[in-house]
Amino acid sequence: MGEGRLQDEVAHLRARGYRVTAQRRAIIAALREAGRYCTAAQLFARLPVRQGDPISVSSVYRTLEVLADLGLAERRAEPTGEASFLYCSPRHHHHVICTACGAVREIDACPDEELARRVERATDFRVERHTLDFYGRCGDCRPRE
């Protein structure tokens, strides 16, 4: 679904003054196609090793940085401490993550505004944003019933 179409991502890069290079396209495509959190090393391994287009690990790190800045990638820590990234859309959204295979799906479901207000009342914080992740088993990983 939509593989190879990087127009949106490319537009985001340009809009923020970043240049669109072959490496960035490849890295974005690989991260997007992965559909799950990837460490820099895993992502590097997923890159096409084609012809005369070597991509260095440095570029992976540098691009991941850019993507996180654009809101196109989300950073997280692996249990081992390594940083890993997930491709995602820049609009507000949440995730369901499969605890078995690691697949991630974006969802729109969002907690009620009232919840944030309750938190404000209880803590004297002024809530500005939030993150929410669901964990469970995807259809493929769940034994058929």
Place this chain on the structure above:
Amino acid sequence: MGEGRLQDEVAHLRARGYRVTAQRRAIIAALREAGRYCTAAQLFARLPVRQGDPISVSSVYRTLEVLADLGLAERRAEPTGEASFLYCSPRHHHHVICTACGAVREIDACPDEELARRVERATDFRVERHTLDFYGRCGDCRPRE
């Protein structure tokens, strides 16, 4: 509030067969007193340098590992990629994090069960658990109005 009382934590350690050492006590106390996410280095710096009780960085890492296992510490990735830990209670809860000073407060507010069910219907995942964090300004960091 409650400084120095590590009974609960100590009990958790014992219950799981871990031994209670002076280093672990010190590290738990420091992490708890910090009240915010700390990288291994930051936590190491916070440890009391008293008398003949040297604590090595290795122990900080090792203990952090144990605490995460017990559910007494939560791991996260710093924007720089370093792993950082937050002291927290092992029961289900969420956090409000001050975007200015980094202070963290635990909260009970939790999204409605209905939300999880909506996610299940929309994605074919079977939701088992979730995480939720609120970000905003705490009373101290917010300009008085």
Place this chain on the structure above:
DNA sequence: CTGGTTGCAAAATTTTTGCACACTC
């Protein structure tokens, strides 16, 4: 006593940088 823990220092990993060259705009 017994075996989990620790310190130390070395090793393994992960991430960042300096620089000359390449490529985008």
Place this chain on the structure above:
DNA sequence: GAGTGTGCAAAAATTTTGCAACCAG
């Protein structure tokens, strides 16, 4: 062209480990 982005390899950090000595239970 002007200046950003890249590869490479070296450097900086971070995190993990081996092992003898220590200490909690």
